[in-house]
Amino acid sequence: MEDITNSFGTYFYPSSALVFYQSNGGLNDTYVEHFDMDSDGAPVNPHPLTIGEAKRLATALKIDEDSLNQLKSNGILPNNLLSFDAKSATIIWYSKAQKRELLFSEGLGIKSGTAQTSSLVWMADRELLHVYALTINRKPTANTALHYAPFFNVYESGEVCMGTVDIKATETGSIKELMTLWENYFFNSYFSHMMADHNPVDGNCVLLWESLIGTDTMFPTDRLIKSNQKLKDILR
Incomplete structure (x- = not known):
């Protein structure tokens, strides 16, 4: 049988994930952890969100208010x-x-x-x-x-x-x-x-x-x- 999945349009696959942790103490601190995704879509390689990753996230979420x-x-x-x-x-x-x-x-x-x-x-x-x-x-x-x-x-x-x-x-x-x-x-x-x-x-x-x-x-x-x-x- 022929796989025609790509004929239906662009396929989006998970590449990374963010998990936000928040303390219940008085300071109400927040910690962000970044996960990569393997070929099966499972989270791997957990690590603190780096400055570079944070900048890429900010760019992706930026909205042009003038537009x-x-x-x-x-x-x-x-x-x-x-x-x-x-x-x-x-x-x-x-x-x-x-x-x-x-x-x-x-x-x-x-x-x-x-x-x-x-x-x-x-x-x-x-x-x-x-x-x-x-x-x-x-x-x-x-x-x-x-x-x-x-x-x-x-x-x-x-x-x-x-x-x-x-x-x-x-x-x-x-x-x-x-x-x-x-x-x-x-x-x-x-x-x-x-x-x-x-x-x-x-x-x-x-x-x-x-x-x-x-x-x-x-x-x-x-x-x-x-x-x-x-x-x-x-x-x-």
Whole structure:
């Protein structure tokens, strides 16, 4: 008869074993003994675990924590995704001009409601969000100029101040899920103030949003202010 065992796949055989001994005294000491295995799989040659053997064990058990935190596509990548770095969990995407629900704090004197917003470019990792505006309503190219996002709570650099919002993006592994999460965080938090006296639009930002809330008027892209960056400057 022919032995076809190897045809079923890789065969793993025992090569060594570790036995941990622990004292029941007050010091609670631990001792590790290493066994080799003979051809029959029986433990032989018992001896204290050597430094070399301990290093090989540590290498075998080492887990790359960075790889565990990497983003995954979780299916087909979204059409509006522009760039991503799985290791740093940084993603860049855009959203077209659309009607959004906007929340304003009482101090601004703007009634919360729906309004048309411009097309936006988003850059985020698991801790920080940056938002920029576009004057076009299509997928940008590397040379497309970025404009200041026409919202309160956004620094001149594009970084968003999330205030007291509890960000729970550290365990998010899906690119699409992280994109959705950040957009929801941004538009479900209250816009409250300008950052470091940065006025993101040409004219009065309060009056602009007061005129747009509750209407179907398209966002006036001529009120956007061009920044000193193009899309290629933030691509990873």
